[in-house]
Amino acid sequence: MAGCTGIEVAAGGTALAQAVEAAPAGARLCLAAGEHAAGLSLPRSITLVGAEGAEKTVLKGDGRGAVLRVDEDGLAIHLEGLTLTGGVADAGGGLSVFGRGKVVVHDCVFTGNRAGMVGGGGLYAREGLLTVLRSTFRDNQGRQGGAVFLDRVVRAELQRCTFQTNEAESGGALRVTEAVELEVKASTFTGNRSTAGQDGTLRASGTRSRAPQVELSHCDVTDGGVVNGPEIPAQIRLKNSKVPVSWRSVAGVADHGGNAFRPE
Amino acid sequence: MPSAAHKKKSQNKKKPQPQPPKPVQPKPQQPQAPVQPKPVEPAKPAAPRDLVDPAVVKDADTKALDPYAYKKNDRAAKLYGPNGIQALDVRQGAIGDCFLAAALAAVAGSRPDAIKNAIKDNADGTYTVRFYELDWAGNKTVHAETVDADLPHNGETPAYARSTEVVEGKQWMELWPSILEKAYANWKGSYDAIGHGGVSGDVMQALTGEKGKYQKTAGVGENDALWTKMKGASDAKKPMTAGSGGEEDPRYKDASAGVYGWHAYTVMGVEETKVGDKTEKFVIMRNPWGKRRRDADAAKVGDTTNSTAGGVFKLSWSEFRRLYDDVTVSG
Numbered sequence: 001m002a003g004c005t006g007i008e009v010a011a012g013g014t015a016l017a018q019a020v021e022a023a024p025a026g027a028r029l030c031l032a033a034g035e036h037a038a039g040l041s042l043p044r045s046i047t048l049v050g051a052e053g054a055e056k057t058v059l060k061g062d063g064r065g066a067v068l069r070v071d072e073d074g075l076a077i078h079l080e081g082l083t084l085t086g087g088v089a090d091a092g093g094g095l096s097v098f099g100r101g102k103v104v105v106h107d108c109v110f111t112g113n114r115a116g117m118v119g120g121g122g123l124y125a126r127e128g129l130l131t132v133l134r135s136t137f138r139d140n141q142g143r144q145g146g147a148v149f150l151d152r153v154v155r156a157e158l159q160r161c162t163f164q165t166n167e168a169e170s171g172g173a174l175r176v177t178e179a180v181e182l183e184v185k186a187s188t189f190t191g192n193r194s195t196a197g198q199d200g201t202l203r204a205s206g207t208r209s210r211a212p213q214v215e216l217s218h219c220d221v222t223d224g225g226v227v228n229g230p231e232i233p234a235q236i237r238l239k240n241s242k243v244p245v246s247w248r249s250v251a252g253v254a255d256h257g258g259n260a261f262r263p264e
Numbered sequence: 265m266p267s268a269a270h271k272k273k274s275q276n277k278k279k280p281q282p283q284p285p286k287p288v289q290p291k292p293q294q295p296q297a298p299v300q301p302k303p304v305e306p307a308k309p310a311a312p313r314d315l316v317d318p319a320v321v322k323d324a325d326t327k328a329l330d331p332y333a334y335k336k337n338d339r340a341a342k343l344y345g346p347n348g349i350q351a352l353d354v355r356q357g358a359i360g361d362c363f364l365a366a367a368l369a370a371v372a373g374s375r376p377d378a379i380k381n382a383i384k385d386n387a388d389g390t391y392t393v394r395f396y397e398l399d400w401a402g403n404k405t406v407h408a409e410t411v412d413a414d415l416p417h418n419g420e421t422p423a424y425a426r427s428t429e430v431v432e433g434k435q436w437m438e439l440w441p442s443i444l445e446k447a448y449a450n451w452k453g454s455y456d457a458i459g460h461g462g463v464s465g466d467v468m469q470a471l472t473g474e475k476g477k478y479q480k481t482a483g484v485g486e487n488d489a490l491w492t493k494m495k496g497a498s499d500a501k502k503p504m505t506a507g508s509g510g511e512e513d514p515r516y517k518d519a520s521a522g523v524y525g526w527h528a529y530t531v532m533g534v535e536e537t538k539v540g541d542k543t544e545k546f547v548i549m550r551n552p553w554g555k556r557r558r559d560a561d562a563a564k565v566g567d568t569t570n571s572t573a574g575g576v577f578k579l580s581w582s583e584f585r586r587l588y589d590d591v592t593v594s595g
Contacts, residue, residue, distance in 0.1 A: 041480055064482035064509055064589045071478050073402075088510045090526070090590070091463065098478055100402060116510055117363075117526040118461045126463075127398075143461045152466075153400040169460060179400065207452050209397065209407040231319065231453035 004030035004051035011036055016059070020046065031057050031082070038067045038084070042077055045101075050081035054109045054136075061087035066096035066124075067113065073127075075101035083109040090117035091149065092124025093140060100127035108135045115142040119175055120149030121166060130156040137173070138164045144203065145175030146192060150212075155181045163201075165191040171203030172224055176234060179210040189221040198246070200224025204234035216241050223264070228252040313388045315412045318449040321359045321459035341413060341437030343385055345429040349376035351530060352574040354441045355554035357424035359459035363505075364448060365425055365552035366528035367467035368441055370503035370594070373532055378472045383443060389413060391439075393447035396473040404473055409447040413439055416455070424455060428554050428574070444471075464505040464528050465592045472503065474595035481506075481585050491545060491581060494591060495534050503594040504531035506549070508587060515587055519561040522577060523587045528552065531591065532576060545581035550574070 007027055009019045011034025019029055025044040033052040039062030048068075050057025059082055061067040067087035070077055079095070087093035093113030097103055103125065110122030118124065121140030123132070130150070137147035146166030150156050161184075163173040172192035176182055194200045201224030204212050211232060217239040225246050228234055233252035240258035247253055248261055345353070351373030356365035371378050384392045392410040399405055415422040425445040427438035448467070449455040465476025484490045497504055509515065511525035523529075532548040554575045555562070562570035579587065 039482065062482060063513070065480050069480065088513075090461075090507050114510065117507065117528075118463060127400075127402075151463075153398065155400065205453055205457060207457075208409070209405075209451065229453070231457065 004028075004049045006030040006047070006049065008032065009036070010034075011057075013037065016040065026076075031059075033057055035060055037062065039063075039065050039087075040067075041069045041071060042075070043072060045076040047078035047080070048082060049078075050083075053081045054083045054107060057081060058083045058085060060085055061089075061093070061113065063088050065089050066092045067094050069096040070099045070101065070103060073100045075099055077101065077103045079103075079105045079108055081107050083111065084122075085110075085112045087113040087115075089113075089115050089124075091115050091151075092120045092122075093142070094122045095124070096120070097123075097125035097128065097130065097154070102129045104131045104133075105135055106131075106133035108132075109138070110135065110140055110147070111138045113140045115145075115149070117143060118149070119144035119168060119171070120147075120151075121145070121168070122147045124149045124151065125154045125156065126151040127153055128155075130154055132156070132158045132161055134160045136162040136164070137166055138162070140166045142166075142168045142175070143170075144168055145171045145173075146194075147173045149175040150177070150180045150182055151175075152178045152180070157183045157185070158187055159183075159185040161187040163187065163189045163192055165193070167193045167195065169196045170194055170199055170227070172200040174202045174204075176202070176204040176212045176214055178207055178212060180212040180214075182212065182214045184214070184216045184219055186218040187216075188219070189224055191222070192224045194224075194227075197227055198225040199227035202226040202236075203228075204236060204252075205229050206232040206234055208232060211235065213237075215239065216243070219243070221247075222262075226250050226253060313386075313390045313412060314414070315390060315410065317412075317414055318446065319454035319456055320416050321454075321456045341439050343383065343391065343439045343443065345427065345438035347429060349379050349440060350429075351532060351550065352554075352576070353427045353429050353438060354552060355426055355428045356552040357422065357426060357445075358418075359424055359455060360461055361425070361445070361458050362528040362552050363462040363464040364445060364458060364467050365441075366505045366530045366550075367464040367471075367503070368425070368444055369530040369550055369552055370464070370505050371468055371471050373530065374501040374503045375472055379440065379444070382471055383440060386410070391443050391447070393444060395448070395451060395470040397470065398475070407451060409450045411443060411446045411450055413443065415442050415446065461526075463592075464507070465594065468503050468505070468592070468594035472594055476592040476594045478590055478592050480590050481588050484585050486582065490591065491534070493593065494531070494547070495536075497593045498531075498533040505529060505592050506531050506584075506588040507590045507592075509589045519557070519564045521587060522556050522561075522565075522567070524551075529588070546578050547581060547584040548576065548578050549584070550576045 016036040028047040033056035038059040066089040067084040084094035094110040119142035121142035122137040146168035172194040212234040215237040219241040245261040351369040354369040516525040530550040
């Protein structure tokens with residue numbers, strides 16, 4: 001398949017499910033352009049590549065769970081050039097990561113996914129390492145974290161990502177809890193919405209045993225506020241970012257220089 | 265009138281010499297009546313310690329239960345009722361923590377020792393609850409929360425998670441479900457922090473120290489390994505919960521299904537029944553509301569056991585696979 005070296009997977013039917021089931025650990029699957037029926041658990045380390053890019057390679061959920069799910073510990077998962085859509089899960093409609101491993105996502109689109117019981121309409125992760133590069137989260141819905149919910153002990157980096165018109169009760173774009181360590185770099189946030197409060201962009205909170213650390217650098221937040229805590233706040237650092245002026249007065253949000261605060 | 269001679273005689277009389285003191289004879293000892301001990305008044309119990317309470321849930325749902333005040337525990341309530349810790353004790357209250365209530369019932373039914381070992385009665389009106397959590401490397405750490413027994417109240421009963429145990433016709437205020445919920449809320453920041461969904465596996469892990477294992481049910485066949493896994497877990501007394509799909513899913517539109525979307529349930533166990541030469545498989549479920557159905561739905565389908573079954577119902581293996589999207593087994 002042009003641009004991809006690996007096991008070729010035709011679009012349609014159950015080809016993807018069968019390929020995932022049969023692939024040895026560490027396999028690289030090259031997905032043809034078209035729609036692939038998903039709603040799959042990834043049982044071993046694997047790379048899934050949309051050879052012709054996310055716009056042409058769509059993984060469609062089956063309405064009963066995440067589009068892709070990672071439960072096992074110790075896996076290395078790599079997703080590239082895919083659109084994940086149609087996932088309906090309690091946590092992580094597009095991609096749900098419950099295992100402690102390493103997940104790398106780049107040049108993917110998460111759109112039209114839902115997570116109504118816990119959250120993370122586009123993506124939910126709770127353990128291990130997560131890296132998301134040059135990916136778009138658009139029109140996802142979650143109870144908490146319309147686009148992304150990072151929970152418990154995951155260490156994550158979101159770089160050059162776009163968060164657009166996602167919605168949640170709390171944390172329209174991002175929800176971060178517990179001991180999460182998150183770096184958001186060079187990412188944009190527009191039109192994300194929280195139905196219950198002032199946290200259209202970000203809601204972060206800790207527990208009495210640990211609190212998250214969040215850094216936004218070179219980010220552009222057009223609108224959408226942040227709620228930190230309120231009972232147990234996170235440490236939120238802003239660097240060289242443009243954010244709404246309301247962020248300045250939120251306890252626990254620290255100005256580390258180079259920031260611009262746009263009027264609301 | 266005395267004569268002068270008589271007077272003289274009086275003046276010449278000698279002063280008597282001082283006499284040695286007479287030896288004091290000890291008074292004879294009277295037998296003393298036995299001293300009656302003063303009745304000891306029972307010590308007044310120390311006033312219970314009053315700790316800061318976690319904030320209640322802040323959303324539209326709570327407005328219906330105004331006033332939403334904390335009620336002081338009147339000390340009549342006990343941590344455990346006469347029947348001890350049972351799955352059916354747990355009843356979810358007015359907040360969105362079905363994941364917690366379902367998990368508490370699962371642990372209560374399979375591992376009541378885990379609950380007993382988690383809660384320490386400090387004998388001063390407070391309870392210390394021990395929770396486990398995993399750090400980034402997967403190491404188990406311990407966290408303790410101390411709470412008192414003041415609970416958000418709706419005027420008659422605690423408004424959040426509570427016990428359903430009834431003793432001699434009277435609703436017994438058995439505290440353990442409420443105390444665990446309050447301690448969990450305290451740990452996570454507030455009732456609000458836990459009142460908008462969560463993961464049952466986290467609660468089971470917090471109490472047992474063992475990580476939950478999730479499995480999807482969609483696509484699982486009649487003879488799938490999932491049945492073997494669930495049967496093994498049931499036999500080994502491993503706590504289990506199951507989650508349903510989205511609320512708007514057509515599977516849950518029909519009241520006859522008796523299962524609600526975006527809801528966590530306790531898996532009480534599985535059983536196999538011989539019907540002729542066939543073995544029928546069933547899964548025993550429990551709705552943490554303490555009733556399978558909302559009252560209106562029960563009336564609609566003529567469910568006459570809704571109020572008495574404690575939320576427990578039985579589904580065939582195929583119906584379970586159809587109606588639930590995932591299972592979490594602890595340990």
